[in-house]
Amino acid sequence: MSELSQPRTDLAPVRRSSGLFGIDLASPRHASKLGYLLLAPAALLILAILVYPMLLAIDISFHDVKFATLSFGASEYTLANYQKLFSSPDFWKAIGVTAQLLVVVTSISMAVGMGTALLVNQQFRGRSFARMLIALPWAIPEVVAVVTWVWILDASFGVFNWLLIKAGLVGGPVSWFSQPGTAFSAVTMVMVWKGYPFISIMILAGLQSIPEEYYQAAKVDGANVFQRFFWITIPCIAPVLGVTLILTILWVFRDFSIIYVLTGGGPVGATETLAIMTYEEAFNFFRMGYASAIGVVTLLICAIISAFLVKKTSHAIY
Amino acid sequence: MRKTTIAGAALGLLLATTSLAQAETLKFLTWQLTEDTYGPWWEAVIAKFEEAHPGDTVEATQIARQDFADTMMTQFAGGSPPDIVHLASFEYQPFAANGWLEDLGPWIDKAGLDLDGWAGQNLCTWEGSTRCINLQYFAYIMGVNTALLEEAGLEIPTGWDEFVAAARALTKDTDGDGITDVYGTGLHLASGNNYINDMLNFVLDAGGSWTTPEGKPAFDTPEMVAAIDHWATLIREGLVPADTTGGDARQLFVEGKVAMRIENPGLAGVIETSASEEMKPNLKLVPSPFDPPVGGASAVITMPSEIPDERKQKVWDFIAIATSPEMQELFSEVVGAPAPRPGSVTDAVLASTPEYGLVVEAMEKAAAAGVDRVPVGLETHYNELASIVREEIQRMIIENRTAEDTAATLQERVSALQ
Secondary structure: OOOOOOOOOOOOOOOOOOOEOOEOOOOHHHHHHHHHHHHHHHHHHHHHHHHHHHHHHHHHHOEOOOOOOOOOOOOOEOOHHHHHHHOOHHHHHHHHHHHHHHHHHHHHHHHHHHHHHHHHOOOOOOHHHHHHHHHHHHHOOHHHHHHHHHHHOOOOOOHHHHHHHHOOOOOOOOOOOOOHHHHHHHHHHHHHHHHHHHHHHHHHHHHHOOOHHHHHHHHHOOOOHHHHHHHHHHHHHHHHHHHHHHHHHHHHHHOOHHHHHHOOOOOOOOOOOHHHHHHHHHHHOOOHHHHHHHHHHHHHHHHHHHHHHHHHHHHHHO | OHHHHHHHHHHHHHHHHHHHHHOOEEEEEEOOOOOOOHHHHHHHHHHHHHHHOOOOEEEEEEOOHHHHHHHHHHHHHOOOOOOEEEEEOOOOHHHHHOOOEOOOHHHHHHHOOOOOOOOOHHHHEEOOEEOOEEOOEEEOEEEEEHHHHHHOOOOOOOOHHHHHHHHHHHOEOOOOOOOOOEEEEOOOOOOOOHHHHHHHHHHHHOOOOOEOOOOOEOOOOHHHHHHHHHHHHHHHOOOOOOOOOHHHHHHHHHOOOEEEEEEOOHHHHHHHHHOOOOOHHHEEEEEOOOOOOOEEEOEEEEOEOOOOHHHHHHHHHHHHHHOOHHHHHHHHHHOOOOOOOOOOOOHHHHOOOOOHHHHHHHHHHHHHOOOOOOOOOOHHHHHHHHHHHHHHHHHHHHOOOOHHHHHHHHHHHHHHHO
């Protein structure tokens, strides 16, 4: 009888760890508990830095306060802020401006981002350099970039007006930030310039994941370039497009620094979005309760748009 | 022997702990720490305080001016305000209205601080009690480019008619490319309350006022209509660069691209530090053409109401040093503008620069006329007032409205604020 075949009755019983609070986390029965335990620090951190301020803002929005403090329910609850908000023409104007900006900036940015992604997805000399150039606006800190644009678009001494006059496109200097139409155009232009690189990078990543065989098979079947684009490229990058669209919409919705540095929301409210209105009410006019109400409404609109788009894009994917 | 050593060590530890407990660090936030003029003065005040309070320190932090009110509001709202509270004179009111600032009356009485004749101090009275001490009061003067005036054959303007005539004559496209190269004057036309500070030049000169002495809006008076018309004339006729901030206008002035700029006395320092050597001889400071000149308190010092009493005592000691005759004289010397304490400008300081007398004269003129940038009755709505005025003037220009219509709209909107 070999040593190995001897009965193991003489071996000491295996000691099992008593684990945390007597629970053996290594046991398959408790495996999910270990998962929750490992996730707990991150979840608690998110609760602390995201959910708590959000709850605080919702609480403040139901109080008629100018200066807010960190104590929940310190004064009487009221709907006054929401009543004032929904009867304010400024609020509805800000909704309108935000919606216009959302449609114009998102559509132009998506088009430019798609175009540049398709361009740098081709094989050509200097492709890496072209990719770097396209990504450049995204890499520059937002406020630095916008201050530079303020100088470029300066009505009296800006280089943009000089170029337009020299090219004979305008008769005299354009006061970009003094007229509602030109101010909106300036904001749109800078937002597109700042926003399209992100879209381009995302779409480029999507394009590179499309197997070449799909295109080869389509060519064999006689599909032209447009057919290949609409029947192979678009469906294959639809998931990426969906996520990018949601992120771009949310970025336009909440962007503050570009508009604030360029126009401060003016002239006569032509570029005053909900984000600008929230800041003005909170930190310029010191009406924290009212500003929180605008913030809560903005949050709800963003949540509805996101939920709608997520549903739509998930249908498109699957 | 061993017991004695242990007891000695314990006593030493106790003393050291007690000493550490008494030593305190006072938090102080300001936007002036890195400025060439105010920075050295604050450093001197801090050094003097630390010398008088061995072990105590002042932790001074620089905050950008544009972020200052937000930062202070966040700190007060979060329950951790700085110990030494430094605020702009036009933004302390909401803090006082919220009950966050100490009533300094008892401290002033106890210390025997005489505030009679203290420039701009009336602004610190909030609902019958003293909530701050004014640290700066100044009045506007005018910077002129004498070379441009001489070239156009013009004298230094001394009233609205001469001013606008000079602005028209000085605004030029020198190289004929269709772009104006030199503007008659420069204004703050961007957002922020400097918009109404600059506009106040024209309001006061026309005999108007934002509010009545009782604090009611006074926008629909003939004087205000005239002031709005004067302001809009400069913009409509393109006599000022569009969309500039006060800082931009000041920079364009030292570069020779704006011929006249009405400003606070800080303009002297900017000429000194920013103008080229070729440009400096052309840039001269003269009295404001408008009467009375814009004047006003600029920054105040105070303390929070919700800090322990022993800490309040130390903060008061700091305030007492900052407002002492010695430090007020130093202020007048290093800042280049008179400190608010009467008699703080010595003869030596007065003779130190050719402009000093001009600055003192403007300050006395504005103070005598009871001028302050913050309108009575609208103290807590100052920022909103600036926003409304700017928006309605923009609407007036864009939609080609009359000054009368704009004045009526302003009266209605500002009345609604109250």
